[in-house]
Amino acid sequence: MAQALAHGYLSTDRPRGCRLRPDRSQVVNGDATVVRPPSDQTEETTVDEKTGEIRHHRVDHDAGLQIEGGDRTVYGKKIVSQSVRKAGIAHSRIILNVDAARHRSPEEDPNREEEASVALRLSHEILDRAPGVLAFVQDTVWRGKHRTPLIARGAIVFTRQHDGATPRALKQYTYRPHCSHDVYSATGRACERLITVDGQTLYNPLPVRDLPTRKGTKSWRFYHLVEIPCPHGPHHELIPVYETHEDRAPDPRTQRPRFNRTEHLRQIPPATDYGARYLGFRQDSESLHSTLDFTHHDKRVPAYGTDGALLVFIGLAWVINSIARARAQPPPE
Ligand SMILES: [Zn+2]
Helix, strand or coil: CHHHHHCCCCCCCCCCECCCCECHHHEEEEEEEEECCCCCCCCCEEECCCCCCEEECCCCCCCEEEEECCCEEEEEEEEEEEEECCCCCCCCCEEEEEEEEECCCCCCCCCCCEHHHHHHHHHHHHHHHCCCCCEEECCCCCCHHHHHHHHHCCCEEECCCCCCCCCEEEEEEEEECCEEEEEEEECCEEEEEEECCCCCEEEEECCEEECCEEECCCCEEEEEEEEECCCCCCEEEEEECCCCHHHHCECCCCCCECCCHHHHCCCCCCCCHHHHHHHHCCHHHHHHHHHHHHCCHHHCCCCCCHHHHHHHHHHHHHHHHHHHHHHHCCCCC
């Protein structure tokens, strides 16, 4: 972390871009990788059916079947890490924080948190030391409840939008007779609900003209300044995209929080140009993880147990950060 700050990353002193288009060196990218153990054996002893020979095997008791990249199944242990880099400069990546994540039931592995919580804890630790971080980018393990606390600390949190969030009614805006607009959340942003001529429901995304932010006494507030198109001339409304006090208050009927706002409304909606740029930052974790895989024989990390794998990963982080340090120093005269 001190090295990252010394290199001018996550720094409040330099040009940093803005929240919509931050400089790459102000964005923390996080991801998890599955580290394969030295062997895939799951049985400590096996018996050869023909000869009756009993063979003993070493088993990695921390390893398990995991989903990687959304669809691949890999046998191993899960490591979560977060890094930062400069745009367009090779070997500028610095790994900021790393820990192992639980991938089995809490009863089987009570001492570790699951991936999303680990990534959130690592992010808080980074913010404690580098309050200038503009944004965190993570994969879809983070849902609204993980984004909310980082948003409250003033950061942009970008992940892809989770499939399956159904449109929710936000508010009906009425300005005059025959001028009323039904605003819903859909695809991670505010949309106007329209009925087409053939009776279909259409959620028309409202243009976001600005992302105003306010620093409250306790937490940050983010809004979308949306434009509602209208035959009488456009209307402008501020829609909160942080979790408000009212959102948290329990619904008297269900006793559950009224609205999981940060799940349904995103500071940077993914399907926008700004969102596409943020999404591009995610590529970086793939190259980090393939470096880890390809520097070891048969893409297996030679360590049994999660702690051993974590130690190997910290070694890799040390090497990568040292390369970044060497590259950042001016060449000798
Ligand atoms: Zn209107």
